[in-house]
Amino acid sequence: MSQTHTPIHGEEETTSTGLNHRKMLMWAFLGSDCMFFGALIATYLVYQGKSLVGPYPIDVFDIPVTSVSTFVLLMSSMSMVLAYAALTKGNMKVFRIWMASTAIMGATFIGFQIYEFSSFSNHHVHIDCMNQSHELTAYEQELYDSGCKDGVDHIDSDSGLKPKTNLFGTTFYTLTGIHGAHVSLGVIWLLSILLLSFKKGVITPEKNLDVDLAALYWHFVDIVWIVIFTVIYLFGVFPGF
């Protein structure tokens, strides 16, 4: 059997397994990225509860807000699936609509993250020393014990969580920041494909590998967020979860 020329494009390659080169590379990359996030999450867990000073997760996390951003990110995975399905059916217009909405939802998630980071870093504690309106967290109790002395009727404390504040800040911002960087890269990737799809013959129902690969990456980044949301946010606020 003689193969007289090397095939040119990804989609046309004949391979030992029948699987495409680039797709296989993507899977290998995702395997590698698993170890990457695994090491980051492990670092977070090793240092969980080891912060010497507050604020702690329960002080800053706002589960309803993060639930909304999580929902948006998960829905973006669905629109990614719909985009790919529309492309393979040859409906370019619907494909572009779903691609754009995936990118917009990704960008929305990043917007939430920016809001979250800034609200965490500007966290403010007000304690009324005379009558407490709610049950104090461990951190607020520390402030109460050290601050509420005779003649003090309330405490206003700038308790912004910064990366250097404590181990929680260090590990939280590193882990979620790097995840955010992954999402941002994904948004740029999706938008690049959207732009390219206006060029004739680059993205077609048959030449859909570029979209397929971006989708794989996008779903992976979503799955990582599910782990982060569960382990860092939910376990952080509901310790007995």
Added chain:
Amino acid sequence: MSTFPISIPRPTNPTGVWNWITTIDHKKIGIMYGITAFILFISGGIEATLMRIQLAGPELDIVSAAIYNQLFTMHGTTMIFLAIMPLGAAFFNFLIPLQIGARDVAFPRLNAFSYWTFLAGALMLKLSWIGGATDAGWFGYAPLTSIDQNPGTGIDFWIISLQILGIASLAAAFNFIVTIINLRAPGMTWMRLPLFTWMSFITAILLVLAFPIITVALIELTLDRYFAFNFFSVANGGSVVLWQHLFWVFGHPEVYILILPAMGIVSEVLPVFSKKPLFGYATVVLAGAIIAFMGWMVWSHHMFTVGLGPVANSVFTITTMLIAVPTGIKVFNWIGTIWGGSIKLNTPMLFSLGFIAMFLIGGLSGVMHAVSAHDAQQQDTYFVPAHIHYVLFGGAIMAIMSGIYYWFPKYSGKMFNEREGKLHFWLMIIGQNLTFFPMHFVGLDGMPRRIYTYAEGMGWDLWNGISTLGVFILIAGFLVMINNLGRHWRNGPIAPADPWDARTLEWSIPSPPPEYNFKEIPIVKALDDWWITKQENPEKVASIDEGSVGYSDGNHGIHMPQASYWPLVVSVGILIAAYGVVFNNFIMPWFLAGIGLIISFIGVYSWSLEPVNDPDESSSH
């Protein structure tokens, strides 16, 4: 198709230096890897020589303590990341496509990118000697690397260059995984894969899984140094032991990343010069896979004296002793291979046999400090450098030398001088035993590693003197080698296609192979297919050299992927960005880093929009 965002005409048939700079031919990239890594190996050797001269006698004052710290750190980092790993990569590049019957790797441009990025990382690390290199030991334990303890740029250069080398290694590993899975010739089933390719495959998987962990550790260290994060800051509750865990979870698989390719080379050489198939092929493959798997379960044996407690120490003692079993299986298989064979004691064979002997000594001292109680006596003494040098110099480097001689006819197209090759072997085996064996004695005698001098009358003078003497014998050996191979690469006798009567596919094509490797993709019928083909048609060997198979007349309409500038552009962008991270206040904050990132970004876009072959150059479009 016009390239976006900027358009540079594609290199077409460049000549001279540009031919090498824009090449995406796996064989040329392999040779560039090999030569670069060998030069870096020499630089690491010079660092070692300076240390040995300083230690030749008690209380010498040839280098200062500060320089000595930089010497041992740079020596370790250089030899592991810039010498042994890329020397392995040189063989991966040159051999894997040839051994599996492919025309190139799966991603030729990514392959060029790997090389240029490796070169960028190497330059960055070695140039950090200007202005003070890293001095925290090759495993950079916290808090020696903290900004308070170590404010200079040496550590920054070390961190950033290791990150760049990581990018290069990961890109190469992805490429080789896909190549080996996807580009095997028809009939090249997994259990017909040459052993070297098998071990390379396992190594690539280890790289893909282990490198992200050191990446995370280095990111954390970078954040600590640049932005006052608390990862390794004990004052804020951080743990220096976390660095040790992250480093060694990467670091121990890294040991197998260094040694598995060496084992692959030896498993190719021994059968050829014993005229026997490899004894227990399936067992050797399986033992390699088990070593790679178990390599993840032994990392804490580097930390027996940290105080992890008796349970952890016992568990890691047991797993570490267990990993000697698959390694032992390999040694027995190699002995089984040469047993009863018609052995030809030429240069590559001598080096492979030397490998078995030296690696065995290193393995035995390894089992000694696998016992955590025993290790407590050896931790941080010269016994540990003795062990690592028997494993990595006596092991990895000996096997790599075997490979350099064994495949020399294939990559150079010339024959080397056998007598000088043997001389190199004897100088090397004598030199390394003189250098490294006495380290066992002074180590058990209590001489700490990493000290720049020692007092008289400790009983260490004689052995240290012998060690230093051994280094000069090693240097003589390498000079013989450079002279032999350098001279014969230019003017040696022309090598036939199959000078060793070998077994694997790379010997079924001319030396050096044509650009497209195989005119016809071979159809593989068995393990050691070329050997079996020769038994069936003995005239086939002669026909390659006579050219009747027709390899040399034009390229038969075989379209090879075209050369490209973009991999180089991306690597240059990464290098600029990396310098921008170290000198982050040049002109304005993060100025250089931004420039570098923009260049890389343009490079990545243009690369991904550049077709593998230009349509107007290719008749198939």
